Amino acid sequence: MDCRSESATTGEGRFRVNANRKLLDVWLLVRCVSCDWTSKLTVYERAPVRSFDPAELDGYHANDPELVASRLLDPLFARRNRFTLDWKGAWRLDAPPVWLDEAWPVQVEVVFEDPVPVRPDWLIAQGLGLSRNEVLRRIKCDIPLRRPRSAGFTFTVMTGG
Numbered sequence: 049m050d051c052r053s054e055s056a057t058t059g060e061g062r063f064r065v066n067a068n069r070k071l072l073d074v075w076l077l078v079r080c081v082s083c084d085w086t087s088k089l090t091v092y093e094r095a096p097v098r099s100f101d102p103a104e105l106d107g108y109h110a111n112d113p114e115l116v117a118s119r120l121l122d123p124l125f126a127r128r129n130r131f132t133l134d135w136k137g138a139w140r141l142d143a144p145p146v147w148l149d150e151a152w153p154v155q156v157e158v159v160f161e162d163p164v165p166v167r168p169d170w171l172i173a174q175g176l177g178l179s180r181n182e183v184l185r186r187i188k189c190d191i192p193l194r195r196p197r198s199a200g201f202t203f204t205v206m207t208g209g
C-alpha cells in the first residue's frame with residue numbers, strides 16, 4: 049500500500065463477525081477516505097461467545113447503526129486501530145416533509161442524536177431541498193453555517209418570494 053492517509057469512514061457501517069469454536073472476532077469495515085481501500089478494525093478479538101449480550105451480538109450481525117455510531121464516538125477505538133474515523137456518509141437526516149401552507153418565516157430546530165460533525169449549510173440544503181444559493185439567501189441563523197457543528201441549533205427560513 050502506497051497510501052499514507054490515516055483517515056477512514058464507515059459509510060453506512062458494516063460489521064463482520066467470525067466464529068471460531070466458542071470464540072468470536074468482530075470487525076468494523078472502514079474505507080480509506082483517499083484511496084477507497086477497505087480495512088477491518090478490530091472491535092473484539094477472540095472473545096468468548098457467552099461474554100456477549102445476545103442483543104448486542106444480533107446488532108453486530110444486523111449492522112445496527114447505533115453500534116456503528118458508538119464505535120465512531122469512541123476515541124480509543126480509532127486510536128487503537130491507528131485511524132481517524134470520520135462521519136462521511138455515516139449519518140442520516142430525518143426531516144419532516146416540506147411544508148407548503150405555513151406562514152413565513154418558519155423557524156426550524158435541528159436536534160442531533162449523536163454529535164456528528166456536519167456543516168449546517170449542507171444539512172439545511174439537504175433537509176429542505178434548497179440550493180446552496182437559496183440557503184445563503186433565505187436562511188437566517190446565529191451560528192456560522194459553513195463551520196462543522198455537532199450540537200443542536202435553530203434557524204429561520206425566510207419566504208422565497
Ligand SMILES: [Zn+2]
Nearest residue numbers: 051053080083
Ligand atoms: Zn488510502
